[in-house]
Amino acid sequence: MTTAFKTDETFRDEFRYANSDAAILRFPLPFPEDAYMYSVNIEPHFASGATNVFHTAFDVDEHYVSECRERALVLAQDPNRCIVLPHMAQAQWDTLELLMESLARDYPQHFSLDRDGDRWTWQNRPLGIHDTFTFGDTSTLPYAPFEYITRQAQGDFTLQDQRENTLYLDGGIATTQADWSVEFNVGMTFHEWHGPVPLAHEMGIFDRALQYLMRVRYGHPGRRLNWTMTVNPRLDTSPENYPAWGPDRTTLTPENIGDRLHLRVELQSFYRLPRSNALLFGIRAYLASINELARVPKWGRRLHRVLRDLPPELIAYKGMTRFHAMAVEHLAQFDDGASTAPGIGADIDHLPG
């Protein structure tokens, strides 16, 4: 796959961001049907699925270079966006190995890794990085291994230690997150950091998800999709950055909502790490405006129906209270009442118009 990187996008201030037709068609829509409710929607993450976003371990798309620059900006302002507890040192190297091996295997035109015993040479051509280092020796890298490699990947990552029959969030990097914070959550158990989610606890979702996650095996990763909505193509909707993005919600009007309101999808992936036995979560954010998505006829109909029928608790939890009615009204124009095919795929090869 050849990707033309959009190198001058910005996810703040004046916002310069758009999806190509190809990027819209491969968007990982999280709605397999016209209604949404929580479920344990975890499946094996192998090289297949309704969108080619699923066809590689860690998807690299046209926004890669710009997203990595945005991450560096956030880390420069706020170094605590990346915290890893001391007992996760081995998991840091596991993460570096997994990401380097996966990127070099899936995108040989962009990345390469040469291993000569512990002497490793890593090339990242899109970012112009060419480093030789000693695997296991942090002093040979410009950052600790987890931060070093996740600065070169899209999406956030967390490291979970598995002990006492649960998972502890004992490390992570988050600069593209939907209103949660590594600094706040670090050290929490799986049930603690999911505490704020409504309804799902009562449904036993987290108990079952935890049982699944604790059994994820090395070589057999899992994935799920999660979603929310974000005003403007802003990656950093963190609690730390709330003063910047909180007021965005007041700027929506019936005229601009189609271009400014974005569906924010998280592709979450789960990997068992081999040396540390820790669990790595990838939390990759995809942004597309509702007008971009409505260019796929099936998705325009479906988005309207899903939002229209969303339970009030979810409208509140996803921060949509203020603009929910306006969004449903805007989307109504794309819904002619026709039925939609099941599954998340766009079901077309080219966008109409």
Add this chain to the structure above:
Amino acid sequence: MMQTTLLLRVVQADLLAPTLRRLVLEAADGAHLPPAAPGAHITLTLPVAAHGKPIRNSYSLVAATGQHYELIVRRAQRSRGGSHYVHDQLAPGAVIEATVPHNLFPLATQARKHLLIAGGIGITPMLSFLSALRARNARVELHQLAAADEVGVFEGLLGLRAGDGLHVHQGRAALDLADLLARQPLGTHVYTCGPASLMDAVQDQARALGWPATHVHREDFGAAGGEPFTLRLSRSGQEIAVDGEETMLEALERAGVDARSLCRGGACGECMLPVVEGTPDHRDHFLSDAEKASGLLVMPCVSRAQCATLVLDL
């Protein structure tokens, strides 16, 4: 996408004792091997001709480097043929299929001290623990129980040095478990591997002394066979004989039933099946005590039947 099976070539095979064979394995294609955490195992696919279909046996990795995996296999007295195959047929140069490493016996990251108690061949995961714990300068104490004629072998494997906290005891009676567990500092985690009776004793003693259950870890491989019984599948009406030396899961697979499984050691829960009639002999560590008592579920990878016929909802 990611590798899930490996082809391994035997590079070295030597007898440590009449019933203990050590295998050193490398990737058949010369690539580097996936790393493995201390306590991890691999599952070998052994083409035992007499068994009709390959036998899958799990063995702890004694050592794992990028170049080599090392296993120690005991020739089992009650064997389906797997360990005999390893002892009699696997010579240097042979190539076998194996899973990538999987870990059901991880070291606790927060332990202040690690107490290792092994019986016989249960030494294998302890050897990988010892290397890892020594490398991190962790506090560790090990007690290995051995039959009289194997004391020397285990002493050699452990590389005993005075004052290093490692002890080999001849016979079970030589170790006072109650005293050992009672004198451990707070924050100690105990790991046990070996005969079920030893692991049960460690677990019961620790519980009696008030140890938190989360600080007691055991490795359960190859829960041995028992009396033969019959499985009846309520939906298809099919009857399948489970002989004394195979598991219920193996009997289902042999009969062509599409049964799910993962760890094949009673730990992961993947193969769980609903019971319609009959009383299971639960040998797993997945179901809760209440679930076991209800008799409604069974883990066919390790559990058996306390009755002549067990009826499953299949």
